[in-house]
Amino acid sequence: xxxxxxxxxxxxxxxxxxxxxxxxxxxxxxxxxxxxxxxxxxxxxxxxxxxxxxxxxxxxxxxxxxxxxxxxxxxxxxxxxxxxxxxxxxxxxxxxxxxxxxxxxxxxxxxxxxxxxxxxxxxxxxxxxxxxxxxxxxxxxxxxxxxxxxxxxxxxxxxxxxxxxxxxxxxxxxxxxxxxxxxxxxxxxxxxxxxxxxxxxxxxxxxxxxxxxxxxxxxxxxxxxxxxxxxxxxxxxxxxxxxxxxxxxxxxxxxxxxxxxxxxxxxxxxxxxxxxxxxxxxxxxxxxxxxxxxxxxxxxxxxxxxxxxxxxxxxxxxxxxxxxxxxxxxxxxxxxxxxxxxxxxxxxxxxxxxxxxxxxxxxxxxxxxxxxxxxxxxx
Amino acid sequence: xxxxxxxxxxxxxxxxxxxxxxxxxxxxxxxxxxxxxxxxxxxxxxxxxxxxxxxxxxxxxxxxxxxxxxxxxxxxxxxxxxxxxxxxxxxxxxxxxxxxxxxxxxxxxxxxxxxxxxxxxxxxxxxxxxxxxxxxxxxxxxxxxxxxxxxxxxxxxxxxxxxxxxxxxxxxxxxxxxxxxxxxxxxxxxxxxxxxxxxxxxxxxxxxxxxxxxxxxxxxxxxxxxxxxxxxxxxxx
Numbered sequence: 001x002x003x004x005x006x007x008x009x010x011x012x013x014x015x016x017x018x019x020x021x022x023x024x025x026x027x028x029x030x031x032x033x034x035x036x037x038x039x040x041x042x043x044x045x046x047x048x049x050x051x052x053x054x055x056x057x058x059x060x061x062x063x064x065x066x067x068x069x070x071x072x073x074x075x076x077x078x079x080x081x082x083x084x085x086x087x088x089x090x091x092x093x094x095x096x097x098x099x100x101x102x103x104x105x106x107x108x109x110x111x112x113x114x115x116x117x118x119x120x121x122x123x124x125x126x127x128x129x130x131x132x133x134x135x136x137x138x139x140x141x142x143x144x145x146x147x148x149x150x151x152x153x154x155x156x157x158x159x160x161x162x163x164x165x166x167x168x169x170x171x172x173x174x175x176x177x178x179x180x181x182x183x184x185x186x187x188x189x190x191x192x193x194x195x196x197x198x199x200x201x202x203x204x205x206x207x208x209x210x211x212x213x214x215x216x217x218x219x220x221x222x223x224x225x226x227x228x229x230x231x232x233x234x235x236x237x238x239x240x241x242x243x244x245x246x247x248x249x250x251x252x253x254x255x256x257x258x259x260x261x262x263x264x265x266x267x268x269x270x271x272x273x274x275x276x277x278x279x280x281x282x283x284x285x286x287x288x289x290x291x292x293x294x295x296x297x298x299x300x301x302x303x304x305x306x307x308x309x310x311x312x313x314x315x316x317x318x319x320x321x322x323x324x325x326x327x328x329x330x331x332x333x334x335x336x337x338x339x340x341x342x343x344x345x346x347x348x349x350x351x352x353x354x355x356x357x358x359x360x361x362x363x364x365x366x367x368x369x370x371x372x373x374x375x376x377x378x379x
Numbered sequence: 380x381x382x383x384x385x386x387x388x389x390x391x392x393x394x395x396x397x398x399x400x401x402x403x404x405x406x407x408x409x410x411x412x413x414x415x416x417x418x419x420x421x422x423x424x425x426x427x428x429x430x431x432x433x434x435x436x437x438x439x440x441x442x443x444x445x446x447x448x449x450x451x452x453x454x455x456x457x458x459x460x461x462x463x464x465x466x467x468x469x470x471x472x473x474x475x476x477x478x479x480x481x482x483x484x485x486x487x488x489x490x491x492x493x494x495x496x497x498x499x500x501x502x503x504x505x506x507x508x509x510x511x512x513x514x515x516x517x518x519x520x521x522x523x524x525x526x527x528x529x530x531x532x533x534x535x536x537x538x539x540x541x542x543x544x545x546x547x548x549x550x551x552x553x554x555x556x557x558x559x560x561x562x563x564x565x566x567x568x569x570x571x572x573x574x575x576x577x578x579x580x581x582x583x584x585x586x587x588x589x590x591x592x593x594x595x596x597x598x599x600x601x602x603x604x605x606x607x608x609x610x611x612x613x614x615x616x
Contacts, residue, residue, distance in 0.1 A: 256499035270481035344466030
C-alpha cells in the first residue's frame with residue numbers, strides 16, 4: 001500500500017528512475033535466464049556465461065545504491081513524514097530498499113513471463129538453445145535466479161542509505177571533508193603494481209602461449225598478467241579521480257580569485273569526494289568501451305549483439321547513477337544557493353560557475369580516462 | 380499613479396499585500412523608514428515580519444502595493460533589477476547564518492564585496508576588519524561546518540555589514556544565539572549602523588531587543604497594530 005501511495009506521487013524524474021531500475025533488472029534477468037537455458041540445453045561454458053552476467057548485475061547494484069543514497073536529500077519530506085509516523089532508521093532503510101527491490105522484482109518477473117511464454121513452443125529453432133526448449137524446467141531454478149536481482153539491489157540500497165541522527169527538517173551544516181593521506185597515497189603502489197604486471201606481460205620474450213584467458217565479445221585472448229595489470233592501473237586511476245577533482249578545484253581558486261573562479265573552484269573541491277565515485281565509474285566504463293571499440297574497428301569485427309546490449313545497460317546505469325548524484329548534490333546545495341541569491345548573485349555568475357566547474361572536471365576525466373585507454377595493452 | 384514618497388524616507392512602503400501560495404502574510408502594510416534610523420518590527424511568530432522584510436529588501440515581489448527606495452520604485456523592478464539592488468544597496472542577516480559551506484569565514488564575508496566589484500585585496504582586508512569587530516577574527520580561515528552556531532551567526536552579521544550597504548535588514552538575527560551573546564551582537568549591529576550612518580530594519584519577537592531601536596512598528600496578523608508603543612510597553616512589562 002505504501003509503495004502504491006508513493007507511486008501515485010511520482011514525478012517524471014522518479015518515474016524515469018523507477019522505469020530504468022525495472023528495465024535494467026529485466027535485461028539482467030534475461031541474461032541470467034539465457035544462462036539457465038543454455039545450461040539446460042547442455043552446450044557447456046556455463047560458468048563463463050554466468051560470470052559474464054556479473055558486470056550488468058554490478059551496474060544495477062551500483063545504480064540502486066546511488067539512487068537510495070540520494071533519497072534523503074531529494075525527498076526530505078518523505079523521510080520527515082516517515083519519522084513523524086514513527087518509523088525508525090531501520091524501517092526507513094527497509095522501505096527505501098524495498099521500493100528499489102520491488103522495481104527489480106517486477107522487471108525480472110516480466111522477463112520470466114516472457115521466457116515461459118517463449119518456451120511454450122513459440123520460439124523458433126534459432127532461439128531454442130538459449131531458452132532450453134524441450135528440456136523440463138526445474139521450478140526452483142528460475143525463481144532462485146530471479147530472486148538474486150531484488151536481493152542484490154535491495155541490499156546494496158539498504159547499505160548505501162545514510163540517516164544521521166538529527167531532528168527532521170533541520171539539515172546539518174554541510175561539512176567539507178578532505179582526503180586523508182592514506183587515501184591519497186594508496187593508489188600509487190596499486191598503479192606501480194599494475195604497470196609492473198603489464199610490463200611483465202609485454203616483455204619481449206613473452207609468448208602467445210601465455211595468453212590463456214579467452215575474452216568474450218570477440219576480443220582476443222590475453223594473459224592473466226596483462227588483464228590484472230590493466231585492472232590495477234584502471235583502479236588506481238579511478239581512485240585518484242576524486243583527489244584530482246579536489247586538486248583541480250584548488251588550482252581554479254588560486255591567486256586572488258574573482259567570485260566566478262572562487263565559487264567554481266571551492267565548490268569543485270568541496271564536491272570532489274561525492275562526485276569522484278560516480279565520475280570514476282563512468283570514466284572507467286567509457287574507457288573500457290573505447291578500448292573494445294578500437295579493437296572492433298581495427299579488425300572489422302561485427303559487434304556482438306549481446307555485448308552491445310550489455311554495454312548499453314552498464315553505460316546507462318553509470319550515467320543514471322551520475323545524474324542521481326548530481327541531483328542529490330544540487331538538493332544539498334539549495335540553502336547555499338538561496339544564500340547566494342539573497343546576496344544578489346546574478347544567475348549568470350552561477351551558470352558560469354557551473355560551466356567552469358564542468359570544464360575543470362571534464363579535463364580531469366579526460367586525463368584519467370585517456371590514461372586508462374592508453375595504458376591498455378590488451379589489444 | 381500615486382505621488383512619489385517623501386524625500387527624507389530611505390524606504391517607503393504603501394499598502395503591501397503579499398500571500399504565500401494563498402496564505403495571506405501581509406494584508407496592507409504601509410510604513411516609512413527614515414535615513415539612518417533603526418526601526419524595529421516586532422510581532423509574534425507568523426505575524427508577517429519576515430515577509431515584510433523580504434518585500435522591503437527586494438527579495439520578494441509584492442502582490443499589491445508599492446515599495447520605494449530613495450524615490451525609486453522597487454515594486455516595478457524585474458528579477459535582475461532586484462538582484463542588483465540587493466547586491467549594491469542592501470545587506471541581510473536571517474535567523475539562520477546560511478553561509479556558503481565551501482568558503483572560509485573570511486571569504487564568506489568578502490563575498491558581497493567581491494560581487495559588488497571590489498578588488499580581492501581590499502575585499503579581504505575589509506572582511507578581516509569586520510571579523511575582528513565581531514570577535515571572530517580567529518575563525519577567519521575556518522569553514523562554517525567547523526564553527527559553533529553563534530560564531531557562524533556573527534560571521535553572517537559581518538557579511539551583511541562588510542560592504543557597508545545603506546540599508547541593513549536583520550530578520551531575527553539573534554535567534555541562534557544565547558542570551559548574553561544576543562545583546563552583544565545586537566549592540567555591535569546597532570553601533571555599526573550608527574557609526575557608518577546605515578539604516579537598520581530589525582525584525583524581532585523579543586521586546587527586550589526592540590528597545591535598541593529608535594522606533595518600533597508592531598505587526599499583528601499581517602497588519603500594523605494601531606498603537607505600537609503601547610503594545611511594546613505591555614509586552615515589556
